[in-house]
Amino acid sequence: MDVGTTRVDLSRLPVWAAGVLALMCGAILAFSGWSEWSSRNAELHNAEVDLGNLARSLTQHVEDTFELADSLLRGVVTALETDDGKPGAIPRLQTILKSRKATLGRIRGVFAYDEKGDWLATTEDVTLANYNNADREYFGHHRNSADRSLLIGHPVQSKSGGQWVITLSRRWNHADGRFGGVVLATIDVAYFAQFYRQFDVGHHGTISLMSRDGAVLADNADPDPRRLGRPIVDAIPYHPASGILQFRRFGETLQRIGFYQHAQRYPFLILATRTEADILAVWRHEAFLRIAVLVCLVALIVAIGVFLAKQVLRRQQLAAALAAKEENFRLLAEGSSDIVTRIELDECIGYISPSTMRVLGWHPSQLLGKRAISGVNPLDRPQLQEMLEQIKKGVVDEARATYRMRRRDKSEIWVEATVRATRRPDGTLDGFVAVTRDVTQQKTLQGRLETLAIEDGLTGLANRRRFDERLLEEWGRAYRDKTTLGLLMIDIDHFKAFNDTYGHPAGDECLHTVAGILADEAQRSSDLVARYGGEEFAILLPNTDSTGCLRLGERIRRALHEARILHDHNPPGFVTASIGAAVCRPGFERSAGPASLIEAADRALYAAKDGGRDRMVMAGEVIELPSGKAPATVPA
Template sequence: MDVAATRSDRSRLPMWAAGVLALVCGAIVAFSGWSEWESRNAELHNAETDLGNLARSLTQHVEDSFELADSLLRGVVAALETDDGKPGVATRLQTILKSRKANLGRIRGVFAYDENGDWIATTEDVVLSNYNNADRDYFSHHRTSADRSLLIGNPVRSKAGGQWVITLSRRWNHGDGRFGGVVLATIDVAYFAQFYRQFDVGRHGSISLISRDGVLLADNSEPSSQLLGKPPIEQIPYHPTSGALHFRRPDESSDRLGFYQHAQRYPFLMIVARSEADVLAGWQREARVRLSVLVCLVALIIAIGVFLVKQLIKRQQLASALAAKEENFRLIAEGSSDIVTRIELDECIGYVSPSTMRVLGWHPSQLLGKRAISGVHPLDRPQLQEILDQLRNGTADEARATYRMRRRDRSEIWVEATVRATRRPDGTLDGFVAVTRDVTQQKTLQGRLETLAIEDSLTGLANRRRFDERLLEEWGRAYRDKTSLALLMIDIDHFKAFNDAYGHPAGDECLHSVASILADEAQRSADFAARYGGEEFAMLLPNTDAAGCARLGERIRRALHEAGIVHAHNPAGIVTASIGGAVCRPGFERSAGPASLIEAADRALYAAKDGGRDRVVMTAEVIELSSSKAPTTAPA
C-alpha cells in the first residue's frame, strides 16, 4: 500500500510541476505589468514635479521683471507729480530717461504721456511730437479710473518700434488731483519667448504667460498676432494658487500634462505643459525592451519547466538530480560576475567563486578557512554580524546589506550582499550562502546626484533650493533659541554689461571668483553662502546682529576691490557689488517670516543700487537713503 501511494504521488509530480510553472509565469507577467504601470505613473509624476518647479521659477522671473518695471514707473510718476507746473520738467525727464536707457535691461522702454495722450518723454529715439497714445486701452482706463495701481495690459504693437510688447502703466495726477497723464513701461513679448525657449519642454511642449483675464501675454513660440491673446486652454484655473492640469487641445490627439502657478504679487499665471506622448516616449522605448526581455525570460522559464517535467516523467533518481543541480550551481557560481560564498556554521569560508579574484584581488584558495567578515570594514562588521546572528536564530531566512570591503591592494570598495540561510532536509541550519556584487560605481553616482541636488554647478556654492531649506532651518533655530538671524543679499554691479563686453566664459569666471570670496568670508561653520540666482548671491548669518552683518558686508565689498577684476563698463573700473542686509529676531517678531527677511534684504539691496552701487546698506538705512535722494531720480 505504501509503495502504491508513493508511486501515485510521483506520477502526479509532472502535473504539480506544470501547475507551479503556470503560476510562476502568470505571477511574473502580472508583476511585470504592475511594475510597468507604476513606472509609467512615476514618469508622469516626475514630469509633473519638473513642470511645477519650472512654473514656479518662471513665475518668479516674471514677477521680478514686472517689479523692476513698476519701480521705474513709480520713480517717473514721482518726478512728474513733484515737478508738475515747473518750467522745463519735460526736458529734465527726457534727459533722465535717456540716461537710464542703457541700464533698463529686460525693460524695452519707458514713456510718459500728458492728459491728451501726447508724448512728454521716452527712452526711445523718436520725435515726440509725432506720436499720440490716447487711443490705447490702458490710456482710456487710467483717464476714466482714479485707481493709481499698476495696470498690466494686453500685448500691443509698439508705435515706436513696431514689435509686440506687454504694457505696464500707472496714472499720474496734477497737484489738484486731476488726471495728468500716463507713465508706461514695455517689455518685449519676444524677450519672454526667447527666454522660455531655453527650457526643454519637449517638441510639443508649451510655456505660456497668461493674464488673470485669460489673455495670452507671451509663450515659447514666435510672437504672432494670431496667437497672442489666445490662452492655451479653454478654462483658466483660479484656485488653488497652483496645481497640475490635464487637458487636450482640439487639434491634438494626445493629452497634455501641465502645471499652473498663479503669481502672488501681480494678476497673471504661468502654465507649463508637455505632451504626454513626449513625456512617455522614453518610458515606451524602455518598456518595449523590458517586454522583449520578459517574453524571452518567460519562454526560457517554460523551456526549463518543460525540461524539468520531462526529467520527472523519466523518473530520474533523486541522487542523480541533486548531483546535477549541485553541478549546475557550481557552473553558475563560477561563471557569474558576482561573488558566491559558502559560509560554514563557524562563520568561516567553505567555498568562494573565482570572481573574487576580479572583485577583491584574492585567489579563492587564499580565502578558504578565513572568517567571512575579516575583510569587512571595521565600522561595518557589526551590521554583518547582526545579519548572521538573525539567520542563525531563525528570525530571518534572507537578508541584504551594503558595506565596505578591503581589496588586496588595501583600497576599499562598496559591495552589496544577499545572505541566505541553508538548511538540511530535516530543517536544521547547515550554513549560509552569500551573493556579493561590487556597487562602488552606483554609490559614487548616488553621492554625485545628492551633491548636484543642493550645489550650484558653476560656483560650487549651495543652490537656491538648498538656500530655501537652510533658511527655514535657521529661522526655526533662531525662533527656538531667541537669537537673531541676519541675511546679506549681494548683487554684482552691471553684470550684464560685463557679460556683453567680455563674454559669458569671463562672466562665469567672475561669478566663480565672487563665490570664492563669499566662501572665504563665511568664516564660521554656521555661516552659509549660496547662489541666489543669476549674478545675485545670498549669505545667511545665524546669531549675528546688524553691526556684525554690516561688517561682514563691508569685508566682502573690500575683498572684491582687492580682487581687482577689470570691468571697464563699471564706474569703479573693476567688478563691484551692491549689498543689502537685514536682521530679524524670529522669537520676538512673531508676525514675520522667512520671506519677510528676504524682502527686507532685497529692499536694502535696491537702496544700495539706488544710492550709487558699490556699497553696503542695511534695512534700517533704507529710509534715510530714500529721504536724501533727489525726487527726479528713479530706482535702478
C-alpha cells in the first residue's frame, strides 16, 4: 500500500518539475522585461541629469560673459558722465576703446551713441559719421525710459560688420539728468553657436540661449535670421528657476527631453535638449542583444531543467548539498570583516561572528546571552528598539540603521547595521540576523564635506550658500516671532587698487584680516558673518534694531582704523570699508521678502560709497552728499 502510493507520487515529479521550470522561465522573462524597462527609464533619467548639469554650466558661462560686457558698459557710462562737456572727452574715450579692442575676448565691440543716435566712439575701425542707431529697438527703449539697468536685446544684424549679434546696452545721462545717449556692447551670435557645438547632445540635440520671453538669442546651429528672436517652445515657466520639459519643437515629430535653467543675475535662460530617439539609440541596440542572449539562456535552462528533472529523486544528495551550504554560510560569517549576529526573540545574542574581536574588542563568548542593544549609545537605543518592534509586528522584514557603539576600551565608533527577520517554515518569526559594519571613517568624511559646503575657503567665514540658507531661516523665525532682522553689507574701499598695487597674495591676506575683525566684532552666537562675494561681506543680525546695527558698524570701522592695514590708494592711507545697513520686521512688512532686505542694505552701501566711503549709512536715513549736492534719502 505504501509502496504503491510512493510510486504514484514519484510518477508526478516530472510534471511538478515541468511546472516549476515553466514558472521560472516566465519569472526570468518578466524580470528581464522589467529590468529593460528600468534600464530605459534610467537612460532617460541620466540624460535629464546630464542636460541639467550642462545647462547649469552654460548658464554660468553666459552670466560671466554678460558680466564682462556689463562691466565694460559701466566703465564707458562712467567715463561719459564724468567727462560730459569737457574738451577732448570723446577723443579720449575713442582712444581708450581702441586700446581695449585686443583684450575684449568674447565681446565683439563696444559703442557709444549720443541722444540722436550718432556714433561717438567705438572699438570698430569705421567712420563714425556714417552711422546712426536711433532706429534700433534698444535705443528707443533707453530714450523713452529712465531705467538705467542693463538691457539684453534680441539679435540684430550689425551695421558695421553685417554679422548677427546680441546687444547689451545701458543709458547714460547728462549732468542735469537728461538723456545723453546709449552705450552698447555686442556679442557675436556665432560665438555662442561655435562654443555650444563643442558639447555632445546627440545628432538632433540642441543648446539654446534664450531671453526670458522665450525668444532664441543663439543656439548650436549656424546663425539663421529666420530662427533668431523666435520661440522654439510654447512657454517656459519662470518659477521654478530650472526644470525638465518634454515637448516637440515647431514643425518636428520627434519627442524631446529638455532642461532649462534661468540665470540669477540677468534675464535669460539656457535650454538644452535631446531627442528620445538619440538618448535611447544605444539602449535599443544593447537591449536587442541582451534579449537575444536571454532567449538562448532560457532555452539552455529548459534543456538543463529536463536533465535535472531526472535527478529529483536523489534527495539524500540534495540534503547533503544543503548541509554543505549551511556550513559554507557559517564559514563565510566567521571569515567576514563585518559582524554577523543572530538575535533571538528575547533580543539577546545567540551567535556572533569572530570579527567582533576586531571591531569592538570583545571576544564572541563574552557577548553571548547579552542584550543586543546593550553596547549602543543611550541616545541611539530608542531608534534600534523601534526598528526591532517594527520587524516583530511584521511591518517590515528588513531595516537598516546607523548608530554609535561602545568598544571595550570605552571609545565609540559609528556602525551601520542591517537587520532582517528569520522565520520558521510555517512563517512565524523566530529571531533576527544582523550584519554590522564599521562606518566611522565614512561619517567623519561626511562631516568634513558638510563643513566645506558652507565655509569660504579663504576667510574661514560662512560662504554665500550658507548666508542664503541662514537668511531664509532667520527671515522665517523673525516672521513667526514678530522680531526685527538686521543686515550689514560691508565693502572694502578701493580694493581693486589694493590688489593692483600689492598683488593678489596681499589682497588675500587683507581679506583674511578683515574677515577676522568682522568675526571678532560680531560677538553673539546667533550672528552670522559671511563672505558675500569678492571683497564684500555680510553680517546677518537676528533680533537687532537700527541702534544695534549702527553700534556694530561703528565698532567695525574703529577696528579697521586700529588695524592700520597699509593702502596708499585709499585717502586715509590704510584699509577702510563702506557699510550699508538695513533693518526690517518681516511679521509687519508682509509684502517684503529676504531679497528686499539685501536690496535695502545694498542701496545703503552704495550711498555710503557715494558719500565719500569709510562710513556707515542706514537704509532710510538722510545723508549729505559731497561736492555741494543736495541731501539724499536712502530708501528703506
